[in-house]
Amino acid sequence: MSQGKTLELFHHKDQGIFSNLKDLNHPISENTPFHFKFFNLTESVDSILSKTLDRYLLHLDIIFVRDSVLAAMKETITNTIKANIKRIYFRELQADIQNPSVYRSKITGFKQTYLDNKEKYEDLLFKNNYVVLVSFIHNKDAIRIRVMNNVKLSPEEVDRINERIEKAKTYNDLAEAFLEKGDETEGAGLGLIMTLMMLKNDGLGASSYKVESQGNNTSVIIDIPIRIQKENVQIQKAEEIIKEVDQLPTFPKAIQDIQLAIDKPNSSIGQIAEMVKKDVALSANILKLSNSAAFRRGNKVESLDRAIQLIGLKELQVLLYSLGTKQILENKFPAFLTIWEKSNQCAYYCKLIAQRLNLPKDAMSNLMSAALLHDIGEIILLSLEQERMGKIQNYSASKEIASSLSMEEAAFGITHTKIGALIAEKWNFPELYSKTMEYHHRPQLAEEQYKEIIFPIYLGDMMIKINNEEAKFSEIPEEVLKHCKFFSSGDFHSFRTKALESFQATL
Secondary structure (H helix, E strand, O other): OOOOOOOOOEEEHHHOEEEOOOOOOOOOOOOOOEEEEEOOOOHHHHHHHHHHHHHHHHHOOOHHHHHHHHHHHHHHHHHHHHHHHHHHHHHHOOOOOOOHHHHHHHHHHHHHHHHHOHHHHHHHHHHOOOOEEEEEEEOOOEEEEEEEEOOOOOHHHHHHHHHHHHHHHHOOOHHHHHHOOOOOOOOOOOHHHHHHHHHHHOOOOHHHEEEEEEOOEEEEEEEEEOOOOOOOOOHHHHHHHHHHHHOOOOOOHHHHHHHHHHHOOOOOHHHHHHHHHOOHHHHHHHHHHHOOOOOOOOOOOOOHHHHHHHHOHHHHHHHHHHHHHHHHHOOOOOOHHHHHHHHHHHHHHHHHHHHHHOOOHHHHHHHHHHHHHOOHHHHHHHHHOHHHHHHHHHHHHHOOOOOOHHHHHHHHOOOHHHHHHHHHHHOOOOHHHHHHHHHOOOHHHOOHHHHHHHHHHHHHHHHHHHHOOOOOHHHOOHHHHHHOOOOOHHHHHHHHHHHHHHHHHHO
């Protein structure tokens, strides 16, 4: 896959990027490269690159590697920009970056100086013409992503990169990498190692990531085979977690009986309320749910009959899946409360998205119930693997990676989404719930009939992450945004801000 030596680039001023494409949505075709040149990774540039990657992965039907490849691409671009800034920093110090001893003595102050003067250095990238060129191309065997800058790496930088590439080969799983403290002189020392581990777990071996230097240019190449042989080496750990799922009790029969009673043509609110009252915990949970942000309609509800009346029998029937789940998990798993509260917030956002989409009442009921249930696998994984899950989530948040699924899979051999789907299958939930649990972080993998539910839940989760500065708008697939009728970042951010304000007003 050769890259063209002379590029005619068009300046897309509004997006802050140069490209060989007049139309950034130009159709993808074999052996036709897409080139993008920029100085810094702005939200607009980030969005263009993420959407381009999605288009390639969807076009070639390998969207399942999105998490790891997107993380690898962004980590590489971030490191490439950092390499460019280092040239400015060393020049300011009148120090020779190519001299190993000088490099080692001067680099210690780089990280803090850069963080304290980020805007200044990013402005100097443009003034000094330090660029990044990202290229995409594919043939019948692979996609190649090339990230290139116009600087020559110093011997110390080459050694540092090679050391991390070799180090990643020695780890059996991501958990081992977390146990070792990285060298944070220039930034998060484990970044490249984590990236390589994620790629490895998705079936992309050591040869998929390589560094090349030619004259004053440096390239990082990410090769993604179209036919990927995925080998999961974490089978034993996965089996231990699955055993925990197998030991969960069966879904409460009393709740199943209430669901069956609602199905009877002559069932009344009074009759159903009498059945519910026999279960004190269930009664309390229904009252609590009716007064939550997602379900409240006016003043506080004090009686069970009124709560059921406001929720509605058919809506209650589907909500009983989540309420029964709550009864089983809340006392057994310490992470329950945190996840349940987050799921309630997601359900509230889903309600607003459903209103935006004018979803029919039954679809909205399914959406709300699925939103409450979608992260039950995370309850299990957080409770069983608290320390390592905490490290994965902290790393993901610090890197603003929306989904840490590839890291979960590399560490445990299974993801919280798959655990949730297994629980749903164990309790004979409708397939809608198991699909939601499995695909709510990877919505583009979902079958068409489930996207009406999964897309809003994914978007609700992303709103929470963006509110917490743990993800970026640019990571949201364009297909999801269009489905939920968001056609610009301004439109999305306006909706998100108002939703957060209205949710907080209910607390």
